[in-house]
Amino acid sequence: MTDVKEPKILIVDDARDIREPLGVYLRRQGLRTRLAGDAAEARRALAEEPVHLVILDLMMPGEGGLSLCRDLTRDRRLPVILLTARTAPEDRVTGLETGADDYVTKPFDPRELLARIRAVLRRAPPGQPAVILKQRRFAGLTHDPHRRAVILADGSSVELTSGEDRLLSLLLDQPWQVQSRARLLDLLHGREARAYDRAVDNTISRLRHKIETVPRNPVLIMTQWGGGYWLAAEVEAVP
Known part of the structure; x- marks a missing residue:
């Protein structure tokens, strides 16, 4: 009998x-499942009951998987x-930067998918957000994770992608401390990290262009050559 806590x-x-x-297999492994044939059916299912993780096909009739993924993660x-x-590297990067936690290509081994499900749930346990969902100020800027944006000193704001938002949140969590590229990759992309070893560098570059006054001469998001990146600013929570 399935444990209701699963x-x-x-x-x-x-x-x-x-x-x-796949639903039958996961239920046999003790997980609870619900099935949907497209994005519209998925939205109806989510409106009726909470779930802890979504396995999402990219290519579907009607609303595509990337659009739904953006809403689910944001x-x-x-x-x-x-x-x-889709197996092209650029498709993988696009999917992960949209906010997905992992990317599995068809055909797949159900046992491997189960292991990835367990790994993702360990990184983001049910009921626990992956990042702090409070506004935080740093160097005259304000990060608003609910809007997925940074409010600039003049009151205007710049929108962030899911990847940019998550990476900035990780840097804000530990200002003045160098975060290794390997650790950032693991937190952002899990076990697939090595397949996207340029993802952090590319995301840092885009983030600098959005929040640094002179992106080529950054004063906020600093590089530790051969080590990683760190945020050079005091961080405070917004009341």
């Missing part, structure tokens, strides 16, 4: 021959594992 997984895939056997802070036939 996480609930929403499987979103238009291919019945994938979602239904508004609901739900962990998402993308499940797709």
Whole structure:
């Protein structure tokens, strides 16, 4: 009998021959599941009951997986594992930068997918947000994770991608401390980190262009050559 304390997984895939056997397999492993054939059905399911993680196909009729992924990771802070036939590196990077926690290509081994589900849930336990959801000030700027934006000194704001928002949150968590590229990669992308070893550098570059006065001569997000990155500013929570 399934333990009601086990996480609930929403499987979103238009291919019945994938979602239904996968649902059966995960239930046999003690997880609770709900199935959806497209984004619209997934949204209805989420409105009816909470889930702890979403397995999401990218290529579906109607609303695509990337659009739904953005909403799930931005508004609901739900962990998402993308499940797709797209294998190009740029597709993987796009999916992860959209906010997904992992990226699994078809065909896949259900046992490996189960291991990835467990790993993602360990990094973001049910009911615990992955980042601090308070506004925080640093160097005259304010990070607003709810809007996924940085409010500049003049009152204007710049929007952040999911990857930029998560990376800035990690730096704000430990100002003045060098965060190694390996650690940042692991926190952002988990076990797939080595496949995207330029992802952190690219995200840092984009973030600097949004919040630094002179991106080529940064004074906030500093580089520790051969080590990683660190935030050179005092951080305070906004009351």
